[in-house]
Amino acid sequence: MDFTLTEEQRMFADTARALFADTVTPDHWRRMMAAGETRDPARWAAIVESGFTQILLPEDAGGLALAEIDFALIAEAAGYVALPDPLVESAGIAAPMLASLAPDHAALADPAASIAIQHPANPLVADADSAAAIVLHRDGQAFVATPDQVRLVRRESIDPFRSVFAVEWDEATPLGSADWDLALDRGAVFAAAQGLGLAQRAIDMAVAYAKERQQFGKPIGTYQSVKHMLASAQVGIEFARPVVHAAAAQIGHRDVFSRARVSHAKIVALEAADQAARASIQVHGAMGYSWEVDVHLLLKRALALTGQWGTPAVHRARIGERLFTRPTGPDTTFAREYDHA
Amino acid sequence: MDFTLTEEQRMFADTARALFADTVTPDHWRRMMAAGETRDPARWAAIVESGFTQILLPEDAGGLALAEIDFALIAEAAGYVALPDPLVESAGIAAPMLASLAPDHAALADPAASIAIQHPANPLVADADSAAAIVLHRDGQAFVATPDQVRLVRRESIDPFRSVFAVEWDEATPLGSADWDLALDRGAVFAAAQGLGLAQRAIDMAVAYAKERQQFGKPIGTYQSVKHMLASAQVGIEFARPVVHAAAAQIGHRDVFSRARVSHAKIVALEAADQAARASIQVHGAMGYSWEVDVHLLLKRALALTGQWGTPAVHRARIGERLFTRPTGPDTTFAREYDHA
């Protein structure tokens, strides 16, 4: 029993944070919004260069064959900058699924290629237009297509960096049965990890503002109402993070216990993100309600991720299944299905 | 359309407040708790003297034939002192029901007699032991008995002033069909009115304490966390009171609209009481958690009343029926069933 991260995991996370800190500044956000863009080619090249697109791919597909907990730390760093580019869905969910079904697919051979995924939990497909391949879903079976083989209808998300599409298609390359539950688990746990990053960024921005902004002759950060709002939001993060990390570490169990933990992570991490973003907007006052201060990007991303990869209700039902049909109590915190079979 | 109280109504309420301020002081509470008593004969005599037991009785039963809104103001004053004696249930619910079924019953002839009532919404009967008559319920029919004609099994409530009994009985005097829905409406709206009083008392006690108690060199009432906790509780009261008063004024409509309003009043007034009592305990600190400071009496009464005369879930369902099956919108605030028949 050891709940600490390895040196290697911390290094990976540091690398990701440093890369994103350089390449996703508020200036980048604003330039991209002004131009209506949702990807940045130079940034994507740096991401590919760092190997982040290949973390979860098996070695025979040229990947690093690392685990979900490793990728979760990168997703958390991506959340901290509300990363516009499709790293998390492509490298965290779509690529590993495609690799499990069609390891020789051409899109996997190019580390710079992004892959999109249609999933029954999501009505729309993110970044389908710029993908080298789209993994498709029909009646439990998986298919694959390129964007020009399907009809894409763009819908407007409140998140200016989310490029989402209704995908209509008649024919595509069949890939056989696929593990859509595992895709959901990965989608949920990486959304949760992003939620942690979004939440911490929102608080960090609010703290910085509250130290500077003066009202009634002193920084607003000296007022208890501001302190307590942000402290409560930080409590939310502190008790979401261990759940997210445990969920990522246990995802491979693929049983009712691990699925409940993934669901728990998804619910509380996005709640933490929403709470922190709203607190941050309130602390920023009118400034927080303006387009010029970027805290709204965090709020909107948290809002979008809350509904994707399983709504809170879907995930609560999975936790309920574990709670009401399996043993409970303090000796079951790390239980696995076969322990009780 | 006039949402103000009449001069006469305000006078009644003032009389009640003055009477209770004199006869239900913290000293009275503590003496009664030490003695394990739930009624005070001298106080009851003063209540009877003021005519409060006869407000809702018809004139031919010696009553004042006033309306529920009049009695609600007295119930609010009773809540402010967590009145131990059975005025509200006896004079507000049981006596009017008995008067509607058996206007010549002996218990009604004596203004000092208290009457208890068994109702399908409540598992137990309050103050059944000291009642001159107990109105009983079986299969929608009403019966009446004296305490010695039934078997009373005392149960312990967390509220030291609530004397509650399981009532077992084989035979009693039949009174025919009764309007149990009207009894529920009265029980709910007067519980709500008591909730307003409980809530305001809890806040008043906390404000008084927060002005006196010093920490870190100044009164704790200067801290925003204390201010905002109490301000939020006060908001709860301010937006419960108009609902309670409207519910009491409209109870006679006896339609799906008026029942939804009664239910609304019951839910929010007891929520306000609970919120205010918990805030008051927190503001009092360890003092609030001790038996010596009486704020716990308010918390316990609020807790007991929350479950009696319909739980929040029961009342929410009644509001749902109104919301989902009747017209909604700003022109329906004061709607009555026949308006839309």
Next chain:
Amino acid sequence: MDLAYTPEQQAFRAEVRAWLAANVPAEPLDHFDASREGFEAHRRWEATLKTGDWGMVTWPKEYGGRGLDLIQWLIFEEEYARAGAPGRVGQNGIFLLGPTLIEFGTQAQKERFLPPMASGEEIWAQAWSEPQAGSDLAGVRATAVRDGDAYVLNGHKIWSSRAAFADIAFGLFRAPGSERHKGLSLIFFPLDTPGVTVNPIRKINGHVGFAEIFLEDVRVPAFNRLGDEGQGWHICMATAGFERGLMLRSPARYQVAAAALADLWKVRGNSADPALEADVVRAFMNAEAYALSIYRTASALIAGASIGPEASTNKIFWSELDIHLHRTALAILGPEAELLSEPGAHDWIDDYIFSLAGPIYAGSNEIQRNIIAERMLGLPR
């Protein structure tokens, strides 16, 4: 207490309903903060309202009103919201400044400013905040120097709603050297006066709902000062009372939204989280409670009472109910909550984003809770 409308009130409701049914545009207008076109379309709607004398029904007839009481005003608001009539682009004028003008203005000022306010010929922006004076409004630094029959204004205002497209603004200006609540005057300045520069600011939904205003030696007639010189703080607090109180946020809009939420639940509830039904019911309860509270206040005002610090409880209640209501809608919409609406559909996500401004503007809810604690409950400063 009598909670039934009189026959006269019922007849008035019927009159309003009939007029609106005949006059409300069939197609929704572009939002008045979204574009100049949207703004001007709303101004034309105000002119249409004027043809029926509906600009501000509580005002005296000589200023474009109908001289009605607050209950009738509430009935008008109810029918207005029920009809889905356009938002009031003139709200800074008719709901905020107007009542203050009626209370503090001279006869000449009322004659000059009220009729075009009621008709939409002159649309008002507010200019309360400055970069260093938000919650701490007494920290305003903009100055007004008397020069003969005129004032010369200098300073920097921000978060001025409607200022991007409006005609005229009101704001607080201080005598040079004065401090805090003293030396402030409430002064009007047309936004096309030489020396005024207006820079629009986008809200988080992308609309230009705000602007910052730079004033450099802006010369306005002394006639444009409301009340006495140095009385600005007092007047401003009266205006804030209206803003937090029953004028700015009439209950009808929440009742309409709560009804729309119930409709959404009827359509989508089967495929949504069943636990959300409690929130749908709660949203309805909140809207009802707010309406009942405002009716009670209106009755008390008609009976001669005045609004005190309890207006701050209104601000907190409506802003929180608004957020809760829209969050419930988003939760029902689930994975589709993030999507901007298709044309003609209820725009839940945009209304949610708008609701987040509620606890911030018109005095943040933190300030409101301070006011309740100190002035209603008597806790020490």
Next chain:
Amino acid sequence: MDLAYTPEQQAFRAEVRAWLAANVPAEPLDHFDASREGFEAHRRWEATLKTGDWGMVTWPKEYGGRGLDLIQWLIFEEEYARAGAPGRVGQNGIFLLGPTLIEFGTQAQKERFLPPMASGEEIWAQAWSEPQAGSDLAGVRATAVRDGDAYVLNGHKIWSSRAAFADIAFGLFRAPGSERHKGLSLIFFPLDTPGVTVNPIRKINGHVGFAEIFLEDVRVPAFNRLGDEGQGWHICMATAGFERGLMLRSPARYQVAAAALADLWKVRGNSADPALEADVVRAFMNAEAYALSIYRTASALIAGASIGPEASTNKIFWSELDIHLHRTALAILGPEAELLSEPGAHDWIDDYIFSLAGPIYAGSNEIQRNIIAERMLGLPR
């Protein structure tokens, strides 16, 4: 990261489980705050625990412990809670003072105080608060005057848990004339020392969980001072860290309560509000999250980290989850929530009342939020 127990850890769990199964009293004991009899019954249980060397498994063997690590302590706590074993009447000693004594005590102090603490022969009360020093602990006024090899104590302590029946207490005393955080010393005083008067105070459930303590010229040996003279505040903060951190509230009790809540739901859910299922699930989630967080902290401590201001997040989280969990149970119980339990049944109402103390004691949640804001987030004082 490896979230599986080692074979050794599993064997340890089995050992604990077997011992508890053989030794936990079949009938629940009277609460230790309810009566002297209940208190002494718990002391006897501590003696029984001692026969298995289970007094405080993390302590060194020479002081009555087993020298185990924090993961093993958590496993012990899990099995202890799971077995429904009696509450720890010695918690002020073993969880609060003990770790501080191990860090700051002399060899002689450890030998004198730890073994009877681990065995229950000497039961400790805490004496932090004074009438004017609650949240503001640095406001204590009780004094300690050095007189040769002794201290003479004077003052008035209050809200001392266990003091009604305990043997000895620890508290802060100041050098006369010193102020605030300076000049304080942490000193132990047996409650039967001449000059000590203990007046029990009833909690809102009627139990005598607190006492106030009057000290009049109470003479204790200088040996009873922990750490250096004047170092009391520093030591006290270390103790508070344990109190807010993982020691005082091990997660197992909440997991047991959450499981009981799920059982209550299975039995009564059909006749309760269906919306409450979400709260039952939430209570389980909260208990799990708290357990995971404590496992993470324990792993970090084993790896050499130390507990900082984040301990304050623990205090807030467990106190709020405890209240939420019990409120959910009361809501499920509906009209029967007010009733004290029948013998042998889970006492939801009494546990709810107890939970309300959580946000108050061991530093109110308001103080904890200040600490998080100032020391974790770096906001200005």
